[in-house]
Amino acid sequence: MTAPQFIRNFSIVAHIDHGKSTLADRLMEITGAVSKREAKEQMLDDMAIERQRGITIKARAVTMHYTYKGQKYELNLIDTPGHVDFHYEVSRSLACCEGAVLLVDAFQGVEAQTVANAFAAMEHDLVIVPAMNKIDLNHARPDQVREEMVQTLGLDPDEVLGCSGKTGLGCEGILQAVIERIPAPSGDPKATLQAMVFDAHYDEFRGAITYVRIMNGTVKKGQKIKFIQQGTTHEVVELGHFAPQRKAANQLSAGQVGYLVCNIKSLGNIQIGDTVTVPGDHPAEALPGYEEPKRMVFCGLYPSDGQDFKQLREALDKLQINDPSFDFEPETSDALGFGFRCGFLGLLHMEIVQQRLEEEADIDLVQTAPNVTYEILTKSGETLEVHTPQRVPDHGEIEEFRQPIVRVNFILPTDYIGGIMKICADRRGTYVRTEYLSPTRAMLVYDLALADVIYDMHDRLKSTTRGYGTMDYEILGYRADDLVRMDILVKGERIDALSIVCNRGDADVRGRAIIKKLKEEIPRHMFEVSLQAAIGTRIVARENISAMRKNVTAKCYGGDISRKRKLWEKQKEGKKRMKSIGMVDIPQKAFLAVLETGEEAGQKK
Numbered sequence: 001m002t003a004p005q006f007i008r009n010f011s012i013v014a015h016i017d018h019g020k021s022t023l024a025d026r027l028m029e030i031t032g033a034v035s036k037r038e039a040k041e042q043m044l045d046d047m048a049i050e051r052q053r054g055i056t057i058k059a060r061a062v063t064m065h066y067t068y069k070g071q072k073y074e075l076n077l078i079d080t081p082g083h084v085d086f087h088y089e090v091s092r093s094l095a096c097c098e099g100a101v102l103l104v105d106a107f108q109g110v111e112a113q114t115v116a117n118a119f120a121a122m123e124h125d126l127v128i129v130p131a132m133n134k135i136d137l138n139h140a141r142p143d144q145v146r147e148e149m150v151q152t153l154g155l156d157p158d159e160v161l162g163c164s165g166k167t168g169l170g171c172e173g174i175l176q177a178v179i180e181r182i183p184a185p186s187g188d189p190k191a192t193l194q195a196m197v198f199d200a201h202y203d204e205f206r207g208a209i210t211y212v213r214i215m216n217g218t219v220k221k222g223q224k225i226k227f228i229q230q231g232t233t234h235e236v237v238e239l240g241h242f243a244p245q246r247k248a249a250n251q252l253s254a255g256q257v258g259y260l261v262c263n264i265k266s267l268g269n270i271q272i273g274d275t276v277t278v279p280g281d282h283p284a285e286a287l288p289g290y291e292e293p294k295r296m297v298f299c300g301l302y303p304s305d306g307q308d309f310k311q312l313r314e315a316l317d318k319l320q321i322n323d324p325s326f327d328f329e330p331e332t333s334d335a336l337g338f339g340f341r342c343g344f345l346g347l348l349h350m351e352i353v354q355q356r357l358e359e360e361a362d363i364d365l366v367q368t369a370p371n372v373t374y375e376i377l378t379k380s381g382e383t384l385e386v387h388t389p390q391r392v393p394d395h396g397e398i399e400e401f402r403q404p405i406v407r408v409n410f411i412l413p414t415d416y417i418g419g420i421m422k423i424c425a426d427r428r429g430t431y432v433r434t435e436y437l438s439p440t441r442a443m444l445v446y447d448l449a450l451a452d453v454i455y456d457m458h459d460r461l462k463s464t465t466r467g468y469g470t471m472d473y474e475i476l477g478y479r480a481d482d483l484v485r486m487d488i489l490v491k492g493e494r495i496d497a498l499s500i501v502c503n504r505g506d507a508d509v510r511g512r513a514i515i516k517k518l519k520e521e522i523p524r525h526m527f528e529v530s531l532q533a534a535i536g537t538r539i540v541a542r543e544n545i546s547a548m549r550k551n552v553t554a555k556c557y558g559g560d561i562s563r564k565r566k567l568w569e570k571q572k573e574g575k576k577r578m579k580s581i582g583m584v585d586i587p588q589k590a591f592l593a594v595l596e597t598g599e600e601a602g603q604k605k
């Protein structure tokens with residue numbers, strides 16, 4: 001057992017790609033937790049998709065030992081996911097630390113997630129150890145970047161360290177600053193057990209592995225424990241540290257970080273932020289800050305072939321065992337048949353889940369456009385939470401239609417402020433403030449509807465700022481707006497999966513854009529197909545797809561059979577991803593037509 005005064009619990013927080021994983025690997029190598037070769041293989045974020053996308057999505061923890069001034073210290077590095085979707089997980093990880101290394105790329109400088117992460121660390125009263133990474137780069141600009149850190153975050157310039165996770169330069173200095181500047185954990189090993197669950201992962205052989213930080217007391221192998229929020233009692237069959245692999249121990253006590261194995265079959269039975277204590281009449285108090293996962297983005301997933309419904313359910317069940325923050329429930333659509341409405345923490349989370357589904361289960365899917373959760377106060381005084389536009393009641397029944405609002409921080413070169421302000425104004429954003437980080441970089445703050453942010457704000461920001469702008473957001477709450485449900489009718493029939501919610505003022509433009517896109521995506525048929533966008537009974541846009549006159553292969557002149565064959569192949573492929581609705585074949589891509597905002601059309605004018 002290490003006495004609390006020789007323990008330090010910290011995390012590294014950084015903007016994506018500023019080198020958090022590389023530094024973590026280097027620290028593990030210096031402390032001997034992993035060998036040089038293993039360090040190369042990047043231990044800390046070990047999931048394939050994370051590696052592919054180059055981002056850390058789940059918190060992990062590692063215990064390292066380092067001798068400083070003749071004293072051996074136990075250093076627990078708790079990794080945090082870098083993306084806003086996982087804000088809650090980040091907050092739980094930070095709640096387990098006394099300090100954080102704030103890492104900033106010495107060339108890129110302060111970015112949106114640097115600010116978001118630094119503020120999150122400050123909210124948890126953590127001691128911040130500021131450091132500039134990648135100082136080995138020829139074009140590093142440490143003086144300006146230090147100044148940006150001081151300006152934005154109010155840090156002391158003399159405290160900013162320099163390091164290179166790549167070459168190892170200055171990395172021991174980071175470990176020493178962690179020991180010197182970050183306070184030791186407080187907590188009484190003799191008190192009643194009180195531990196924070198900050199993460200969990202699923203192991204094929206052991207079931208759920210729970211990650212904990214012991215706040216008070218001691219937990220021993222074989223002991224009974226209770227999860228306060230979940231209300232369940234279990235026996236601890238194994239416990240220990242991550243070093244970085246699991247290394248069993250006999251006990252964990254106040255201040256320490258480690259894992260518990262308790263024969264829990266599914267991650268769904270473990271809640272991040274829960275408190276572990278002892279069963280019986282004198283449990284410890286629940287730790288503050290616990291929240292249920294908040295799913296903010298929803299979409300429908302349907303098998304192209306109705307026969308695959310069962311297979312899809314099995315695949316979703318399997319995914320959920322590993323990721324309980326993702327949720328799904330069966331849903332029927334007139335247009336698409338039987339499928340599932342799936343809820344995600346955010347757009348990135350949605351992409352990750354979809355990618356896993358495609359990789360792990362070979363099912364052809366039709367995905368509907370993502371939407372946010374709406375809150376509707378009905379005329380009868382009921383408040384509904386609606387996760388899908390097709391469930392929005394008719395206009396006459398709605399008293400108040402509310403949507404989630406977020407506060408967005410953009411960090412960008414000052415030259416592009418005007419461009420971004422225009423985009424925000426077009427989306428009815430409320431300007432909050434501008435802060436200058438340096439003469440050439442600024443932070444712009446706006447309140448915007450989440451729906452507008454998730455559709456395309458990230459792409460717009462990147463294209464407007466030539467890739468130099470970054471953004472981050474936090475949910476503020478719900479606000480009543482002048483929203484309407486717009487329906488799409490194909491050959492007079494309402495296609496429920498194509499309904500959207502939008503601002504009344506945008507309805508005409510969006511309706512026209514969607515209909516135009518559908519006209520491009522839906523192939524011609526033997527008969528005329530009418531397309532309409534409607535709000536209630538008012539038609540806001542219409543187009544017709546005229547009937548097909550010729551055989552498609554007719555335009556391949558002569559007897560060039562290979563060209564014909566190619567065309568047939570292509571048609572066959574296209575068919576696979578189509579849904580026949582009434583008599584009309586609608587391809588998968590058409591279900592994403594509702595993402596058209598109408599701006600492209602507007603720009604061309």
Ligand SMILES: Nc1nc2c(ncn2[C@@H]2O[C@H](COP(=O)(O)OP(=O)(O)OP(=O)(O)O)[C@@H](O)[C@H]2O)c(=O)[nH]1
Nearest residue numbers: 016017018019020021022054055056134164165166
């Ligand atoms: N020159 C130089 N490059 C570095 C250094 N540290 C990291 N890099 C490079 O920067 C890129 C991003 O590094 P990562 O460690 O994957 O970044 P990260 O912050 O963990 O990224 P996320 O997992 O997305 O949060 C990689 O190509 C690294 O090789 C450094 O000290 N010097």
